[in-house]
Amino acid sequence: MTSSAIAVSGLRKAYGDKVVLDGIDFEVAAGSIFSMLGPNGAGKTTTVNILTTLLTADAGTVRVAGHDVAKATKQVRASIGVTGQFAAVDDLLSGRENLQLMADLKRVGSGDQVVKSLLERFDLEESADKMAVTYSGGMRRKLDLAMTLVGAPKIIFLDEPTTGLDPRSRRTMWGIVRDLVAEGTTIFLTTQYLEEADQLADRIVVLNQGRLVAQGTADELKRQIPGTHVRLRFADPQELGAAARILPAGTPDEEELVLRVPSDGQSRSLRALLDRLDEHALNAQEFSVHSPDLDDVFLALTGDTADVVAQRTDKEAIAR
């Protein structure tokens, strides 16, 4: 048994000629939240399916809760819970019956007590005897997660746990996830919401076209792309060109008529920048200070903006 809850090495999977996972390696520390991000089709679901024993890999090793997924399928399944796309909620059963069914399936001792405490924990007692079909999206997600917790799995795979939820329900869900981790559960999270990964994850990996293009904490990833910059939008290409000449550290975007100028964002630097435009009788129609967030990281690492960012970094290095 290693100290990693999940250890993946040289994982490969192809469908015919199409390579979906091209040799990926990562480890997830026990009792942490690990998030896998990537654009549609990057291979996230394929990865989760292999880690949860639903799919076999072509090559590589995967250990989950210390067990090899290829050889110890039963032990792996006994250690994990999966929610999201594989939602097991039966609409025609009540919340209580859904939980009870899960407790029976998993042969959990004192099932009634487990069901009761999960209904309490997820604040579902009032609706416990109503059919799940009448539940709101937030309640359904909570029931889904509560069902996953029957049997107290050590590792939980959460697939887009807050998709479609309103901001309040999303925050409730985040609170529940944080509590689980505080109790020692390991969470493997896939999400489309970068803010969610930013809020929750101890470690993030970005998957693109079957390869891991970055891994680290949210802050480490943000540091990989250019920092704070001022965004100036001009009325026409001539003004943009003139501004780019007097501010050579900036990167012009001809399509958007925007010039991005690296800056520390402090008032003195901003005033100097505006004075410089003034001296040349240039007027920016829009002016904003922009700090990188995970969206920028995602776009830079997974889109064709990667080249733009690389150029921007080079320019900044030259300007320094």
Ligand SMILES: Nc1ncnc2c1ncn2[C@@H]1O[C@H](COP(=O)(O)OP(=O)(O)OP(=O)(O)O)[C@@H](O)[C@H]1O
């Ligand atoms: N059974 C299959 N047969 C052939 N190709 C497949 C199969 N399953 C997945 N793929 C392909 O593998 C690639 C990765 O799919 P996967 O579902 O893992 O991506 P994803 O990152 O989860 O995307 P999304 O965010 O859209 O769910 C896609 O190009 C998909 O078309």
